[in-house]
Amino acid sequence: MVFIQVAVPVPIRQLFTYQHAVALPSGVRVAVPFGPRSLIGVVVAQQNEADVENINKIKPIEKVIDDTPVIDGVLMKMAQWLWQYYHHAPGEVLHAMLPVLLRKGESAQPSKQAYLFATEDGYMCEQAKLQRAPKQLACLDALKKSPMIATEARKAFSPTGVKALIEKGLVEMKEVMPSFTPFDYVSHLKVSATPVPDKEQAVAIAALNQQHHRFVISLLEGVTGSGKTEVYLQAIAPLLAAKQQVLILVPEIGLTPQTVARFEKRFSIAVGVLHSQLTDSARLLVWQRAKAGELGIIIGTRSAIFTPFKALGMIIVDEEHDESFKQQDGLRYHARDLAAVRAKEENIPLLLGSATPALETLNNALSGRYTHLQLTQRAGGAQRTQQHLLDARDQPVHYGITEGMLTLMRQHVNAGNQILVFVNRRGYAPAMLCHHCGETVTCKRCDKPYTVHKSQNRLQCHHCAATRAIPRHCEVCHSTELVTAGTGTEQVEKGLETLFPDAKQVRIDSDTIRGKDKLHTTLDAINNREYQLLVGTQILSKGHHFPHVTLVVVLDCDGALFSADFRAAEKLAQLVTQLAGRAGRASKPGEMWLQTHNPHHPLLQDLVNNGYAHFARHALMERKAAGLPPYISQIVIRAEATDSALVFRFLQQCKHILMPSGSTSPSVAGPFPCLMEKRQGRYRFMLVCSNEKRGPLHHGLRVALPYMQALPDAAKVRWSVDIDPTDFS
């Protein structure tokens, strides 16, 4: 009899012991009894009989699901790091790492897939016959060399082209069992025209070429449009040829077909794509192909860091400052930090790229822990965007746009150029209030104003998504004079229709960009110059290449200047810089104007006159003086419940456990209300624990957690631990 420790997917911070006739390798899935249920867990380790308590009560494993581990080697080490560092339940960690179908117990082995094959007629077909259909010809040529997965062929050569070839009998579709050939991509690898790197790019590429098979972290700090992606492309080329795979992590919204196409086009190989909108079976297929070593490049969002590889040669995190790399619920991991852990375990380089690096990352580069590579010039001769502040005080305003800004916009419209108008709120207006008594219409569950959505003729709470009809009269004084306050994207769009009747415009926010291809087709239409005015939220700031935009207008960011969140300045500086970076990317110079009621604010002045790199170095000094991250470590304990007194009492008790009377370290502040004090009817409070050294802080929490868990109130509130918090909302 062997005793085996299994990570079972329940929110309990421990492994569970089961018995089995023979030893099992770590990383295989097993079905185990857990209370009245049967759950799918992952084997972590064998246990010595001497260490097993209540040996007679140990239950047997019900079923072994895998012959070979689904989580092996490096991934198992990452799992262990995750549950220790984030103080999370091991079973939930391993569950989060697996594709959904594997969590449900389906086979990890490939299943039948629809493949396309060239038929005998196809092989005999003369080129001349398809002369007028170049896509069909290219598709047939590719299939003559080797069969392709049908969905991939449709994507590469157009669905109609594939359909036509099938109808002509030149191609047929068959369901077959895929056989993944390790490093198959090397035989297809064909590097297309590569621009000559400029001096700074060449230095960066040369440095990266020295890092193969070594654990080194580099920051590529390159201004917007400086050719960071080009550096990635040239740096990975020799790795791919040497049978190494590459993982590229990108922000949620940054994963557009354009990004993927750029890598596919350069290397002529299929790129595995992983994002939240994939079907479960498509995700599993990419997982299998990466594990088998069949795919050379995987591009994915946060959770792609869990992809298994046969021979991973490099990890790249693009736009590494992006907030979407931190998961904000459940297992609150940061994919950038996990990438560093993985690179170390794999003994490979990690490359972090950004025009606006996170202060944490910049600090590591400046202190010499990371290799610091810099691109200070835009690529291909493009000029840097000129940034200016526009004093909005005392100016007439139309739909949120000042007279002065309108004059500027007219010049760019008349010159036939594109303008990007950034608005920080979607919807028509961020509030509705009574013109008679001043009462604001608020969501009672969140104590926040409803946003007015005129197109849907409804009010919507942006914190809990609740909606209601637009009221006819004030609930307090019954006046029928209800007015909107503030400006959202919808209102600016309406306004621009009146102000610029001849300029075609498009609105880009999460209300208009629904469905997975909508953003893609809209971006294409913009670059085909179908629109002149682009109105949208921060979606527009994310890495897009808009060669025809010459003016970026920022309508209102004053709110961020006075936020209670110490990271607000950093986030605002990143947003403004990324927005400015969308203009003047091609031959025409670009400018950005930021409309503000605080034109003398030191943050805005520094940013506009000296740029992000200067701002960031200065902000680091301020953080150091104030004793804030990255110079100290933080942990937040959050709790919420419908009864605010209960939440407060629970956190008060936690505080006593974390910081027994008389002790001063770690410092535990609170309980404070969260920045969002109430959400969906639940009151929210937090404790902020900080210490100069990470080790003692984590040790303190590790010791305290079992006692916190045992508190009678612990079962009555919803509470969580957030390590290295980035968001205090």
Ligand SMILES: Nc1ncnc2c1ncn2[C@@H]1O[C@H](COP(=O)(O)OP(=O)(O)OP(=O)(O)O)[C@@H](O)[C@H]1O
């Ligand atoms: N050495 C080069 N010579 C000519 N053109 C280049 C060179 N490097 C990059 N480019 C071009 O310059 C433009 C910007 O490059 P790229 O997209 O790689 O920049 P980036 O730094 O990744 O941009 P961002 O971070 O702003 O999204 C692209 O059109 C790219 O093809």
Ligand SMILES: [Zn+2]
């Ligand atoms: Zn609400």
